Amino acid sequence: MSGGSIRAIWVKRWQAAGCASAFLIIGAGPASSAPADWSIKDVISVDLITMVVAALAMVVFITAIITTHRAKKQTANLTEQLADFEAKLNDAELLLSAEPHLLFIWTGQASIPDRVSGDLLGTCNVPKEQARLPDFPFWLEPQSASQLIEHLGKLRSSGEAFNFGVRTRTGELIEADGRTAGGMATLRLRPLIGEREDNTKLTTEAEKLKLQVSQLSIILDSAPMPIWLRNAGRQLVWCNQAYVDAVEAESVTQIVQQNMEIVPPQELAAEAPKSGSRVRAHTVIAGEKRALDLLEVAVEHGTAGFAINVSELEIAEKELERHIEAHSRTLDNLKTAVAIFGPDQRLRFFNTPYAELWQLEPAWLDTQPSNAEILDKLREERRLPEQANYRDWKDRQLAVFSQAETAEDWWYLPDGQTIRVTGEQHPLGGVAYLFENVTERLQLESRYNELTSVQGETLNNLNEGLALFGSDGRLKLFNPPFAQFWKIDAAALEREPHVDEVVAWCRELLPLDAAWDKLKIAITSLQSERTASKDRIARPDGSVFDSAIVPLPDGNTLLTYVDVTDSSRIENALRERAEALEAADKLKTDFLSNVSYELRTPLTSINGFAEVLDMGIAGELAPRQREYLHDIQNSSRQLLSIIDSILDLASIDAGAMELNLAEIDVTKLLTDAATLVKDRVKKHGLTLEVIIPDAPELMTGDEMRLKQVLFNLLSNAIGFSSSGETVRLGCRREQNQVRIWVSDTGRGMDEETQKSAFDRFAAKPARSGHRGAGLGLSIVKSFVELHDGAIGLDSQIDAGTTVTLTLPKSGPQERVPADAAVSAPLAESPRLSVG
Numbered sequence: 001m002s003g004g005s006i007r008a009i010w011v012k013r014w015q016a017a018g019c020a021s022a023f024l025i026i027g028a029g030p031a032s033s034a035p036a037d038w039s040i041k042d043v044i045s046v047d048l049i050t051m052v053v054a055a056l057a058m059v060v061f062i063t064a065i066i067t068t069h070r071a072k073k074q075t076a077n078l079t080e081q082l083a084d085f086e087a088k089l090n091d092a093e094l095l096l097s098a099e100p101h102l103l104f105i106w107t108g109q110a111s112i113p114d115r116v117s118g119d120l121l122g123t124c125n126v127p128k129e130q131a132r133l134p135d136f137p138f139w140l141e142p143q144s145a146s147q148l149i150e151h152l153g154k155l156r157s158s159g160e161a162f163n164f165g166v167r168t169r170t171g172e173l174i175e176a177d178g179r180t181a182g183g184m185a186t187l188r189l190r191p192l193i194g195e196r197e198d199n200t201k202l203t204t205e206a207e208k209l210k211l212q213v214s215q216l217s218i219i220l221d222s223a224p225m226p227i228w229l230r231n232a233g234r235q236l237v238w239c240n241q242a243y244v245d246a247v248e249a250e251s252v253t254q255i256v257q258q259n260m261e262i263v264p265p266q267e268l269a270a271e272a273p274k275s276g277s278r279v280r281a282h283t284v285i286a287g288e289k290r291a292l293d294l295l296e297v298a299v300e301h302g303t304a305g306f307a308i309n310v311s312e313l314e315i316a317e318k319e320l321e322r323h324i325e326a327h328s329r330t331l332d333n334l335k336t337a338v339a340i341f342g343p344d345q346r347l348r349f350f351n352t353p354y355a356e357l358w359q360l361e362p363a364w365l366d367t368q369p370s371n372a373e374i375l376d377k378l379r380e381e382r383r384l385p386e387q388a389n390y391r392d393w394k395d396r397q398l399a400v401f402s403q404a405e406t407a408e409d410w411w412y413l414p415d416g417q418t419i420r421v422t423g424e425q426h427p428l429g430g431v432a433y434l435f436e437n438v439t440e441r442l443q444l445e446s447r448y449n450e451l452t453s454v455q456g457e458t459l460n461n462l463n464e465g466l467a468l469f470g471s472d473g474r475l476k477l478f479n480p481p482f483a484q485f486w487k488i489d490a491a492a493l494e495r496e497p498h499v500d501e502v503v504a505w506c507r508e509l510l511p512l513d514a515a516w517d518k519l520k521i522a523i524t525s526l527q528s529e530r531t532a533s534k535d536r537i538a539r540p541d542g543s544v545f546d547s548a549i550v551p552l553p554d555g556n557t558l559l560t561y562v563d564v565t566d567s568s569r570i571e572n573a574l575r576e577r578a579e580a581l582e583a584a585d586k587l588k589t590d591f592l593s594n595v596s597y598e599l600r601t602p603l604t605s606i607n608g609f610a611e612v613l614d615m616g617i618a619g620e621l622a623p624r625q626r627e628y629l630h631d632i633q634n635s636s637r638q639l640l641s642i643i644d645s646i647l648d649l650a651s652i653d654a655g656a657m658e659l660n661l662a663e664i665d666v667t668k669l670l671t672d673a674a675t676l677v678k679d680r681v682k683k684h685g686l687t688l689e690v691i692i693p694d695a696p697e698l699m700t701g702d703e704m705r706l707k708q709v710l711f712n713l714l715s716n717a718i719g720f721s722s723s724g725e726t727v728r729l730g731c732r733r734e735q736n737q738v739r740i741w742v743s744d745t746g747r748g749m750d751e752e753t754q755k756s757a758f759d760r761f762a763a764k765p766a767r768s769g770h771r772g773a774g775l776g777l778s779i780v781k782s783f784v785e786l787h788d789g790a791i792g793l794d795s796q797i798d799a800g801t802t803v804t805l806t807l808p809k810s811g812p813q814e815r816v817p818a819d820a821a822v823s824a825p826l827a828e829s830p831r832l833s834v835g
Contacts, residue, residue, distance in 0.1 A: 101190040102126070102133060106156060107183060123191045125170040141167045143208075148176055156185045164203060165192065226262050226307040229299070235259055237302070246285050246307070262307055263292065280310070337435035340426055345371045345401055348430065357419075357435055358383060371431075372398060385411050400431050418442055464562045469523050471555035473499045485545065485561050499523055510539050515547070522549045523557045530557075536564070544568045607636045659702035659786055661811050666699055666738060667692055670731055673710035677718060685723035688714075691730035699738050700811025705783045710742070712780050713803050717744035720801070736809050743802035749795040757793055777803075788812040 100123045104113040113134055120126045127139050137145040144166035154160040155178045162178045166189075177188045220227055226243035228236055236256050244252060247260045254260070263281045279294045291314040296305040328349070331338045337354035341347055346368045355362050358378055369377075375394055378384045387393040400407045406424040413419060420436040459466055465482035469475055474496045483490045486506045493502075503516045515537060522530055530551035537545045544565045550558040610632050612618065621629060674690050681688045710729070717727045725745045732739050749757065758781045780803075784791045787807050795801035 099190060100124075101188055104134065104187040104189075106185040109156075113187075120174075120189070120191060124172045124174060125168055139168055141169055141171075144168075147207075151176075151178060152185075152187060155180065155187075159185075164207065225309065228262075228305045229302060230296075230305065231302045234303070236261075243307075263294065280314075335437070337437075339433045339435070341371050341401070341430045341433070343401075343429040345398065345430070347371070347374070354435065357437065371401075382414055385413060464560050466561075467502070467559045469499055469557045469559065473523055475499070475502060476556065482561065485543075485563065509541065510537060512537070519549060519559065522551060537561075603636055606632070610636065659705060659812065661700055661702060663698045664701050664703045664706065666696055666731060669703060669706060670710070670729055670740070673707055673714060674729060676707070676711050677714045680715070680718050681727065684718055684721065686718060686721055687726040689726060689728045691728060694732055696733045696738055696809060699807065699809045701787055701807065702783075705786070709780045709783050709805070710740070712777070713742040716777070716803075717742050717746070717801070720744060720746040722746065733809075734806075738807045738809050739804060740807070741802055741804040743800060745800040748797045748799050748801050749793075750797055754793055754795055758791070780805075786812065 100120050101118045102120055103115075103117045105115040105117075107114045111134075116130055116133055121128070125139075127133055127135075132138055136148055140148065147164070148166050151160075151162040151164075155162065159180045161180070162176070164176055165173050166176050167173055173192050174189050175192050177190075179186055179188075221241045223240060223242055226240065226246045228239040228243055231237050236259050239252055239255055243262060244250075244255060246262050247255060249255045249258075249260055263283045281292050281294055283290055283292060289311075290309055291311045293308040293310045294305065295308065296303045328351070331349075331351040332353075334351065335353055337357040338349070338351045339347060339354050340349040347365060347370070348368065350362075350365050354360075355365060358374075359381075360374075360377070372394065375384065375397065379390060397409075400423040404425065406422065408423075409421045411419040411421055417437060417439045420434075420438045422434040422436070423431050426432045459477075459479045462479060463481060465485040466477070466479045467475060467482050468477035475493060475498075476496065478490075478493050480490065482488075483493055486509060488502075488505050492505075499520060503519065507516065515535065518533065518535075522533070532548070532550050534546065534548045537547055539545070542565070543563065546562040546564050548558075548560045550560070552558055610629055613621065613629055614626070670690055670692060674688055677688070714727065714729065721727060721744045728741075728743045730741050730743075758777050781791050784805055784807070788811075789805060789807040792804045792806070793801065794804070
């Protein structure tokens with residue numbers, strides 16, 4: 001009770017005592033003052049009453065004195081207590097003022113405090129205006145402000161005290177102490193220092209951590225993926241609700257006690273998840289097979305694990321792999337080279353044409369070299385276009401990775417190829433390059449343009465008149481001779497007139513309705529009914545034309561006119577001349593056959609008589625006579641050989657020559673041919689070498705004709721060689737062919753002589769005196785061609801001559817036998833002829 005209240009009570013008491021005293025004094029006045037009409041009884045009664053009142057007044061007075069004494073004593077005590085209370089209050093106020101603080105007092109339900117005292121200026125960054133101090137979100141950090149407002153609500157509603165630290169927006173830590181006193185709610189804010197600050201910080205951090213742990217627990221339990229914690233011994237110590245649902249357990253406790261794994265151990269027998277690594281495993285969850293990526297990371301005293309459901313991802317990955325594989329096969333089958341570089345500019349994909357185009361090893365490309373490394377390698381191997389400044393060119397190529405638009409370039413390679421290079425951003429990052437080899441296309445375009453130009457010039461310079469009508473019946477193309485033949489103005493034709501107009505102009509020179517009706521039908525008929533036709537037109541003016549109507553696949557119709565006026569005039573003369581030449585050729589053939597046959601009879605007689613004389617039947621001959629006789633025999637045999645050669649050539653020209661085909665021992669063929677000229681080689685002082693290193697065992701051909709061929713070639717080589725030189729006969733196998741050659745080291749032939757070496761009767765004398773009739777090589781060529789073979793000649797002056805025969809190993813193809821009968825002389829056995 002305060003001192004003021006005590007004083008008020010005592011004042012009231014003293015007033016009551018004074019009133020009572022005054023009443024007693026008034027009542028005790030003299031009796032004479034009583035009214036006159038009173039009786040003694042009345043006076044006695046009044047006196048008695050007065051005495052009673054006085055007695056009562058005395059009692060009251062005494063009581064008042066006693067009470068007053070007590071009150072004075074009590075007042076003194078209360079005054080002493082009040083002084084003590086005031087001293088304590090002053091001490092408390094001094095203590096409060098000695099420490100910076102803010103005191104907020106609420107006595108009612110209003111949100112604004114009834115009193116705010118104190119300050120924190122100089123210690124914390126708080127608002128200077130007192131009205132802004134209760135606005136805690138204004139100067140406290142959001143979390144601290146919300147926490148403080150929440151606890152103040154509990155304090156004022158239920159008296160729940162609190163003490164914790166809050167932070168200002170500048171990061172200063174302040175102690176917030178909330179308590180109730182009587183019907184008041186108080187909040188005291190004061191800065192923290194020393195140990196109290198450390199404790200408050202720890203408490204604040206602990207509250208934050210508690211809140212974070214609580215929130216994290218809620219989040220982890222709400223996570224759709226199973227999450228767990230293991231201790232250092234890899235035993236489960238905690239898991240979330242998703243883990244419980246996945247293993248179909250009743251609680252986390254059951255899982256921890258039984259160490260229930262989400263994936264069966266056999267699934268992880270090959271590879272268990274390690275810290276920081278991801279392992280793909282499969283298990284059954286809720287009756288469905290799921291693919292899970294297990295990931296464990298190291299935490300304090302153990303590991304934390306996650307199981308990510310990648311079933312759909314696995315299906316998508318397999319589908320993507322199939323698409324990538326199909327895409328790769330498709331790209332490999334393309335002729336265009338393709339290379340895909342990742343965002344790091346390293347090669348991620350290439351197809352086979354890319355490796356083939358740049359001649360790079362696929363094994364090296366599989367190491368994923370960078371684009372710069374590939375360019376440098378290609379430059380070292382001189383496969384890139386030559387550049388004056390390679391560094392700048394390379395930087396421009398690599399700049400494609402930082403460009404959004406598609407880049408296109410043309411590379412002209414040193415080997416003559418032209419490459420169209422296209423680089424565009426890949427949807428997955430990086431750049432995709434297309435290297436299109438357009439060498440052939442450019443060549444074709446150039447050739448097409450050249451062909452079009454040449455075709456235009458050709459059409460304009462043709463002697464034939466040409467006109468092209470479209471499917472609509474209008475003239476699309478014509479050349480100057482067409483306008484000249486029909487005497488039509490070229491300007492009128494350039495307007496693409498209809499066929500009716502063109503026919504009307506042409507009728508002036510050729511009023512032949514049948515020809516023009518045929519042209520109209522060819523142009524206007526259906527595609528299936530159109531046929532080509534040729535006609536000869538004789539105009540009234542004496543001109544003759546060969547016309548042709550050619551339906552084209554595109555629906556157009558080509559009309560051509562050839563002026564054959566002059567050729568028609570001489571056609572008969574040419575026909576007659578051809579007939580005369582045919583008759584002359586027949587006469588020549590008959591003459592050669594008959595003359596050759598008639599010459600053989602006397603030559604046979606001459607040879608017979610010479611042999612008789614040589615045998616001495618007609619008597620002994622002198623040496624000179626025998627020498628002349630031998631000359632006669634040699635000349636007769638040579639003339640007979642010439643006649644045989646002429647007959648063979650005549651048979652070949654007439655198509656009556658037939659080969660007796662059979663399997664031939666090639667080695668024996670060459671050996672027999674060498675034996676035929678053995679005496680001549682010895683006589684001329686030469687050496688004959690037969691070279692058969694890898695000759696085929698058998699071939700198909702006419703052995704007699706082939707011996708005649710080799711005999712003629714060896715005779716020529718012997719005849720044009722000097723004493724001491726070497727003649728070579730060789731053979732080798734080349735796939736399905738047999739190559740035979742005869743070479744000498746004689747005087748050789750000049751270019752002019754080589755051109756006519758295979759012509760008939762074109763022989764020239766050699767320095768050795770050898771000279772033939774010029775039929776040997778001609779016979780050789782004819783027989784070789786009958787065998788479907790080929791003959792070649794290589795010769796140099798004073799360096800010798802080599803004749804090479806190339807014959808099919810399987811022999812010539814079948815031919816239709818000639819209808820003409822062979823004359824008797826041709827049926828005789830052929831003889832070897834010397835050219």
